[in-house]
Amino acid sequence: MKIDFCKNDFSVxxxxxxxxxxxxxxxxxxxxxxxxxxxxxKNEKIRITGEFKSHSLALDNLVVSVEEHLNLFSKKAxxxxxxxxxxxxxxxxxxxxxxxxxxIYHLDNIPxxxxxxxxxxxxxxxxxxxIDVSLKSEIDMALSLNSLFQAAKENIPNSSWIYYxxxxxxxxxxxxVESSSFSYLDELKTHEFYRWxxxxxxxxxxxxxTPIYIDEAGDGLMVTSAKPIYKKSEFVGTVAxxxxxxxxxxFVTTFDHxxxxxxxxxxxxxxxxxxxxxxxxxxxxxxxxxxxxxxLSGNSQDLFNKKPMTIHTYNDYSYIWYEMKSAxxxxxxxxxxxxLSYQDWIKINAEFFLLIIALSxxxxxxxxxxxxxxxxxxxxxxxxxxxESKETGKAVDKRVPPPxxxxxxxxxxxxxxxxxxxxxxxxKNESLLEKNTALERYMPKTIVLINVQPECGSxxxxxxxxxxxxxxxxxTKSTVYLEYPRLEKTFRDxxxxxxxxxxxxxxxxxxxxxxxxxxxxxxxxSSMLMNNVLENYSNVVISVSADKIDESExxxxxKYAKVIVLVMPTxxxxxxxxxxxxxxxxxxxxxxxTSIYSLYNSIDGLVSEENGSADFTIPYMEAGFKIxxxxxxxxxxxVSVVSELIDRVERTQQISIFIPTTTNIDEVADTSAYVxxxxxxxGEKFGGATCSEANGVWNSSKGGLVSETVxxxxxxxxxxxxxxxxxDVIEYVKSIKxxxxxxAMAIEINKKLIxx
Numbered sequence: 001m002k003i004d005f006c007k008n009d010f011s012v013x014x015x016x017x018x019x020x021x022x023x024x025x026x027x028x029x030x031x032x033x034x035x036x037x038x039x040x041x042k043n044e045k046i047r048i049t050g051e052f053k054s055h056s057l058a059l060d061n062l063v064v065s066v067e068e069h070l071n072l073f074s075k076k077a078x079x080x081x082x083x084x085x086x087x088x089x090x091x092x093x094x095x096x097x098x099x100x101x102x103x104i105y106h107l108d109n110i111p112x113x114x115x116x117x118x119x120x121x122x123x124x125x126x127x128x129x130x131i132d133v134s135l136k137s138e139i140d141m142a143l144s145l146n147s148l149f150q151a152a153k154e155n156i157p158n159s160s161w162i163y164y165x166x167x168x169x170x171x172x173x174x175x176x177v178e179s180s181s182f183s184y185l186d187e188l189k190t191h192e193f194y195r196w197x198x199x200x201x202x203x204x205x206x207x208x209x210t211p212i213y214i215d216e217a218g219d220g221l222m223v224t225s226a227k228p229i230y231k232k233s234e235f236v237g238t239v240a241x242x243x244x245x246x247x248x249x250x251f252v253t254t255f256d257h258x259x260x261x262x263x264x265x266x267x268x269x270x271x272x273x274x275x276x277x278x279x280x281x282x283x284x285x286x287x288x289x290x291x292x293x294x295x296l297s298g299n300s301q302d303l304f305n306k307k308p309m310t311i312h313t314y315n316d317y318s319y320i321w322y323e324m325k326s327a328x329x330x331x332x333x334x335x336x337x338x339x340l341s342y343q344d345w346i347k348i349n350a351e352f353f354l355l356i357i358a359l360s361x362x363x364x365x366x367x368x369x370x371x372x373x374x375x376x377x378x379x380x381x382x383x384x385x386x387x388e389s390k391e392t393g394k395a396v397d398k399r400v401p402p403p404x405x406x407x408x409x410x411x412x413x414x415x416x417x418x419x420x421x422x423x424x425x426x427x428k429n430e431s432l433l434e435k436n437t438a439l440e441r442y443m444p445k446t447i448v449l450i451n452v453q454p455e456c457g458s459x460x461x462x463x464x465x466x467x468x469x470x471x472x473x474x475x476t477k478s479t480v481y482l483e484y485p486r487l488e489k490t491f492r493d494x495x496x497x498x499x500x501x502x503x504x505x506x507x508x509x510x511x512x513x514x515x516x517x518x519x520x521x522x523x524x525x526s527s528m529l530m531n532n533v534l535e536n537y538s539n540v541v542i543s544v545s546a547d548k549i550d551e552s553e554x555x556x557x558x559k560y561a562k563v564i565v566l567v568m569p570t571x572x573x574x575x576x577x578x579x580x581x582x583x584x585x586x587x588x589x590x591x592x593x594t595s596i597y598s599l600y601n602s603i604d605g606l607v608s609e610e611n612g613s614a615d616f617t618i619p620y621m622e623a624g625f626k627i628x629x630x631x632x633x634x635x636x637x638x639v640s641v642v643s644e645l646i647d648r649v650e651r652t653q654q655i656s657i658f659i660p661t662t663t664n665i666d667e668v669a670d671t672s673a674y675v676x677x678x679x680x681x682x683g684e685k686f687g688g689a690t691c692s693e694a695n696g697v698w699n700s701s702k703g704g705l706v707s708e709t710v711x712x713x714x715x716x717x718x719x720x721x722x723x724x725x726x727x728d729v730i731e732y733v734k735s736i737k738x739x740x741x742x743x744a745m746a747i748e749i750n751k752k753l754i755x756x
Contacts, residue, residue: 022363026356045311048333049320053309054697055255055262056322056331057707062251064326066159066241069152070207070227073145073239077164080141081231093119093143094136097128105131105170106179116176119146120163123183124170135168138236142172145239149174158247160219164229165194166237197228197238205230209327211268212245212285221245221285223272225327248273260318260335263291267328292334293317304330377404385411444533445469445649446540448561450585452568452578454545457601457618459483461567461642462543464634468642469539470508479539482512484529484557485549506631510537526556534560546581555588563649564589564596565616595648599641616641653722655686656714657733658746666706674736678713681732685725686717714748722749730756 096111106123110116122142131139142164149162153174163173171184188194192210196202207227215222219242226240252262253275264272271286296303296317304321306312311320321332380400400408447465449458466481503511512533533540542557558564564585568578578598585596597615618638634642657678663669675691682689692714697707717725730747733756737745747754 018363018366022360045318048335049309049311051255052262052320052322052333053705054707055251056324057697057705059251059264059331060324060326061707062247063324063329066156066225066243067207067326069148069156070225070239070241073148073152073164074227074229076145076148077141077229077239078231080144081137094140097122097139099127100179102183103127104179104183106183108179110176118150119143119176120149120172120174121176121179121182122170122172123179124166124168125184125186126169138166138168138231139170142166142170145172146174152241156241156243158244159241160215160222160244161242162240164237164239165189167235168237193224193226193240194238197226197235199228199235202228209266209329211266212270212272214285215242215244219244223266245273249275255333260333261291262331262333263288265330265332272329293336296334303332377401381407381411444538444540446534446542446561447563447565447645447649448557449541449543449565449567450581451543451545452566452581453574454547456567456569458543458565458567461565461599461601461618461638462541464638464642465541465645466505466509466539467507467632467634468646469541478537479509479541480512480533480537481509481541481543482533483543484526485553526553530557530560546577551584554584558585558589558594561589561594562652563645564594565645566596566598567601568598569601597645616644650718651716653717653719654714654748654750655682655717655722655726655729656712656748657729658748659711659713659736660740660742660745661709661711662706662740664741666708668708669740671711671740674740675711675713678732681729682713682715685728686715686721689713689715
């Protein structure tokens with residue numbers, strides 16, 4: 001059927017289509033504007049909830065380290081009283097105590113083997129020569145805590161002072177400060193950090209947090225976490241850590257949402273941290289009602305009676321709060337609903353108006369230039385295609401704009417060649433389809449050896465790899481060796497003259513000499529070559545000379561490689577060429593799927609220290625080594641290198657187990673024994689393993705959002721090894737899951753996660 005187009009109808013239909021499309025977009029955008037604004041606010045609330053949960057859990061993890069250090073101090077002190085360490089400091093710290101004129105003893109004279117950063121200053125009422133054995137033992141215990149105090153100071157960046165206060169009128173405070181600046185006073189026992197640790201106030205002996213106070217040393221607002229110390233069943237004192245508010249204030253400040261503020265409040269309703277209204281060096285305590293907006297002020301207790309981790313609305317304000325587990329504090333985020341809605345309304349309407357303006361400009365420009373520069377030539381081109389498809393051979397319309405004439409000529413040329421190519425495509429289509437299907441089912445193991453310079457020995461190494469593949473092969477398919485682009489080189493240099501295309505070597509592998517691809521571009525030849533060898537062989541070894549093949553052909557070969565070896569001699573002068581080839585290879589392969597190694601072949605028999613950067617070095621391998629038609633043995637100097645390359649190309653399967661550091665969902669536990677046990681299991685099953693640490697957050701069906709550290713034990717193995725032992729690994733993970741009382745545990749096999 002002949003196809004005719006009317007010029008006016010063609011352009012009118014185009015303009016009408018553009019106008020209808022324009023109107024539809026405007027109407028739909030206007031109709032959805034209100035709904036989109038509401039949905040945007042809803043999604044923003046969901047996002048705020050998720051980020052608040054993550055931020056709150058991270059804050060809990062930050063504060064819990066303080067309690068962990070206090071527990072460490074307590075265990076150290078109480079275990080000291082169980083064991084007899086009475087002479088530990090006889091000749092150093094204790095012997096360095098001296099008296100002052102004010103009736104106190106102190107450690108102002110630091111022994112020569114210590115520095116200020118190693119110890120605290122111990123001061124107390126009395127005289128050194130009047131200290132009895134019992135008091136000396138307690139002083140020795142307090143001095144033994146110095147190393148832990150130093151470590152805690154380094155691990156807790158916002159810690160100010162760390163100290164032990166004894167009921168027997170002495171204190172050991174870290175960092176070290178001269179007794180003239182600070183020394184023990186009985187008034188210290190009236191402060192909460194000591195008084196709340198007394199048995200009558202704290203019968204269970206648990207750690208506690210004090211209200212906010214102003215530091216007497218001038219460090220501004222701070223809080224103290226403390227814990228009582230017992231000598232068997234006798235209360236002897238408390239150990240405490242003073243925390244400045246800098247870190248906490250910075251933490252709430254990083255929760256960056258323009259619509260509101262995050263704050264932290266303690267049990268006394270004091271503001272611990274607020275991004276605007278508090279400061280670490282402030283000298284004024286603020287209550288929660290001082291920072292809440294007018295619509296919420298005075299109703300703080302009612303706010304905390306609502307369900308935590310859920311957004312609640314009250315008097316045009318919304319808030320969400322969280323009860324911390326590691327401290328008696330509450331975290332709250334308060335924002336204005338009106339402010340949030342206004343911000344989103346501005347963003348959405350800006351996008352809407354920009355869309356309308358852009359569409360209007362597009363329609364205007366299209367109507368100006370489309371007809372003369374596109375519509376009319378396109379109409380004639382369509383007619384020309386229709387006529388050429390019927391083989392009419394009609395001449396090109398002279399009124400076509402000059403830039404379009406090459407397109408008309410190209411259409412004529414293409415149709416003239418089309419009939420010839422269609423038949424050829426049909427004939428090869430079925431063959432290529434079968435080859436692609438085979439490649440999807442099975443990807444052979446391919447090693448590409450690249451000669452950085454001529455005569456580097458890759459041909460000899462390639463024959464050895466092919467020989468080694470066949471020595472350990474268990475597949476029904478065989479191994480092939482070939483050199484590209486001159487496939488016939490091996491026949492000419494290494495074998496007797498033979499007119500066959502494939503030579504079957506006595507050691508079991510094939511050597512390709514030639515292949516008839518017909519007439520086709522070079523890039524298509526390399527693709528066709530790879531399709532043929534990958535279809536017919538399990539193991540492929542290809543030797544390539546960097547100076548004999550262009551970049552596009554090399555890229556085709558490299559994308560199938562599992563291992564690439566850059567071979568160069570140990571002679572100097574080739575480093576620049578090696579770097580060039582290495583960069584080209586790395587740019588054209590995925591290094592997570594292909595391993596790249598460098599190999600120095602000491603063809604002159606010398607190995608220098610400069611070759612130490614190579615992955616492999618063969619002490620000596622003759623570059624011109626000839627492979628005969630008879631069986632051959634791999635030279636002893638190359639056996640270890642060839643074996644290791646074969647092993648690396650075989651080990652392509654990865655398996656990993658994620659070991660949690662919690663039990664009962666979110667209880668921190670020491671699971672290092674399970675890590676060691678898993679390492680041993682992988683070593684026995686797969687020949688080795690590695691372990692790495694990672695941080696993760698997961699949503700428990702019982703405990704909600706849980707943040708924890710996990711240890712990932714991973715191993716690489718062969719496909720046969722993975723298939724043989726994967727069921728054993730799964731049963732092992734099931735047993736760990738039950739012992740650690742986990743909701744689920746994860747196994748990763750070849751980058752695919754499996755939950756048990």
